Amino acid sequence: MSKIICDFCGATDTRDNPVIAGDNACICKACVNAAHEIMSGNLPVEEDKTKNPAQEKEIKxxxxxxxxxxxxxxxxxxxxxxxxxxxxxxxxxxxxxxxxxxxxxxxxxxxxxxxxxxxxxxxxxxxxxxxxxxxxxxxxxxxxxxxxxxxxxxxxxxxxxxxxxxxxxxxxxxxxxxxxxxxxxxxxxxxxxxxxxxxxxxxxxxxxxxxxxxxxxxxxxxxxxxxxxxxxxxxxxxxxxxxxxxxxxxxxxxxxxxxxxxxxxxxxxxxxxxxxxxxxxxxxxxxxxxxxxxxxxxxxxxxxxxxLNEITEDDMVHILTEPKNALIKQYIKLFQMDNVTLKFEKDALKELAKLAIVRKTGARGLRSILEDIMLDIMFDLPKYKNKTVTITKEVVQKTEEPKVA
Incomplete structure (x- = not known):
């Protein structure tokens, strides 16, 4: 089944910009809106003929x-x-x-x-x-x-x-x-x-x-x-x-x-x-x-x-904390949703980086390591409401429980 194409601008029928098919012509939602603007006197006809908002966005x-x-x-x-x-x-x-x-x-x-x-x-x-x-x-x-x-x-x-x-x-x-x-x-x-x-x-x-x-x-x-x-x-x-x-x-x-x-x-x-x-x-x-x-x-x-270079231990620590979608930022936000403050000590971050390098899985291995360490803490998260949970090097090594204050 061939796609319906707008006879005015050549756009293909999509969910966001549906095309209405008539007996002798087809018109898309964007062109209907543009025609309405012209008829309302909000947009000069000459400007509409030469200007395509979608194209203008693409050229930038x-x-x-x-x-x-x-x-x-x-x-x-x-x-x-x-x-x-x-x-x-x-x-x-x-x-x-x-x-x-x-x-x-x-x-x-x-x-x-x-x-x-x-x-x-x-x-x-x-x-x-x-x-x-x-x-x-x-x-x-x-x-x-x-x-x-x-x-x-x-x-x-x-x-x-x-x-x-x-x-x-x-x-x-x-x-x-x-x-x-x-x-x-x-x-x-x-x-x-x-x-x-x-x-x-x-x-x-x-x-x-x-x-x-x-x-x-x-x-x-x-x-x-x-x-x-x-x-x-x-x-x-x-x-x-x-x-x-x-x-x-x-x-x-x-x-x-x-x-x-x-x-x-x-x-x-x-x-x-x-x-x-x-x-x-x-x-x-x-x-x-x-x-x-x-x-x-x-x-x-x-x-x-x-x-691309192999990721170093220092890079791993930066990956955990600095990008917009950094894992540590994500966990802090998840804890905030339950009114819990989450903190990571520097030594804990370094230990996480070491584990990822040992496993030789690169940056993608950090999530599975963190998920494993945080599982029990996340399970009991509602208990820590209005408290501060601190993750130490020992928590990462699974030798101690996190500090709760």
């Missing part, structure tokens, strides 16, 4: 510095990655909304981004945050679930379907959205040599991704799943969709060290500090990624590469 693009400031509120550290992403997004939306400002035949290509960093370092959070504040649809897909067309698993085109669903079925809006493909390192082929047999979830997926990443019109099933002959397919142009790929790329350091002539095997190796490991990964080049197992054609479409 945030600068890279403004975008980075937004990311700083949610993501601790990772300065280089935040700059790379801010510049890529700024250039991408400038290319879409302002390409007509200079009248020449120069074509601007989009800059897709590859984020390389350990688990829990903030790759997904970067994409989610930037999408939230740009008010554009975002689809997050896991590359491990993707397979070649015709095999059990998700078709690559289903990633685009998720973006259409995130845009409430508005294809025009979806065509300017962001697709974040996580765990892209898991579809690396096992060797540098081209496979003569089928590589169903590795090289085959990379070849399928090429088509949508570089920009083409894709036929996608409206509700996801497999394509069926009787199912109407939606046509989505991926030319203006920004692709951000992320992955941990375990073992990439060894490939870089080999290239530099360093010994990666044997007994004489010195254990590298986190700073030294971060410096090694920051020297990644495209040929290192080819050796890892990504096909050159796909790397060629991911123009901007940003590396």
């Amino acid at each position: 693009i945030k600068t890279p510095a403004e975008l980075k400031k937004i990311l700083d509120e949610y993501v601790i550290g990772q300065e280089r990655a935040k700059k790379v992403l801010s510049v890529a997004v700024y250039n991408h939306y400038k290319r879409i909304f302002r390409h007509n400002e200079i009248d020449d035949d120069t074509e601007l290509n989009k800059s897709n981004v590859l984020l390389i960093g350990p688990t829990g370092s903030g790759k997904t959070l970067l994409a989610q945050t930037i999408s939230k504040y740009l008010d554009v649809p975002l689809a997050i897909a896991d590359a491990t679930s993707l397979t070649e067309a015709g095999y059990v698993g998700d078709d690559v085109e289903n990633v685009v379907t998720r973006l259409v669903q995130a845009a409430d079925g508005d294809i025009k809006k979806a065509e300017r959205g962001i697709i974040f493909i996580d765990e892209v390192d898991k579809v690396a082929r096992m060797s540098e040599n081209r496979s003569i047999t089928r590589d169903v979830s590795g090289e085959g997926v990379q070849q399928a991704l090429l088509k949508i990443v570089e920009g083409s019109v894709v036929n996608v099933p409206p509700k996801g799943g497999r394509k069926h002959p009787g199912q109407d397919a939606l046509q989505v142009d991926t030319t203006n969709i920004l692709f951000i790929c992320g992955g941990a790329f375990d073992g990439l350091e060894d490939i870089i060290k080999k290239k530099q002539g360093a010994n990666v095997l044997g007994f004489n190796q010195d254990k590298k500090t986190k700073n030294e490991q971060d410096k090694i990964i920051s020297k990644v080049e495209t040929d290192d990624l080819v050796k890892y197992g990504l096909i050159p054609e796909l790397i060629g479409r991911l123009h901007m590469i940003a590396t």
Whole structure:
């Protein structure tokens, strides 16, 4: 079933902006409101013809510095990655909304981004945050679930379907959205040599991704799943969709060290500090990624590469306390709702950070650690009404009860 389109502004029928269909014409809610304003004399006709409030909002693009400031509120550290992403997004939306400002035949290509960093370092959070504040649809897909067309698993085109669903079925809006493909390192082929047999979830997926990443019109099933002959397919142009790929790329350091002539095997190796490991990964080049197992054609479409550092103990403490959605702030608010004051000692925060680093789950591991520690306290929370509960290092170690005053 095809979507109803407004004959006046070209908007597609959505829940927020429904389109009324007549015998010979269709009109959306926004155009009805605009017509009412004109007839009431509140808006000049000439101004209404040239001004589209939705378009005006879209053209106000945030600068890279403004975008980075937004990311700083949610993501601790990772300065280089935040700059790379801010510049890529700024250039991408400038290319879409302002390409007509200079009248020449120069074509601007989009800059897709590859984020390389350990688990829990903030790759997904970067994409989610930037999408939230740009008010554009975002689809997050896991590359491990993707397979070649015709095999059990998700078709690559289903990633685009998720973006259409995130845009409430508005294809025009979806065509300017962001697709974040996580765990892209898991579809690396096992060797540098081209496979003569089928590589169903590795090289085959990379070849399928090429088509949508570089920009083409894709036929996608409206509700996801497999394509069926009787199912109407939606046509989505991926030319203006920004692709951000992320992955941990375990073992990439060894490939870089080999290239530099360093010994990666044997007994004489010195254990590298986190700073030294971060410096090694920051020297990644495209040929290192080819050796890892990504096909050159796909790397060629991911123009901007940003590396994320492993999170330190100090970073963990900042993550717990500083961002707008910091876990400690969330718990303090939950306790306030029951008229209980919650406090965390500095040593307790450091102990929480140590536990997260030991578990090697990155920042995402902090929530499960806190949930476990706070469970019994939250269970008895109504008993502590109008009191102050202080969490100490011993509470985190589960050797003592919290202080109540």
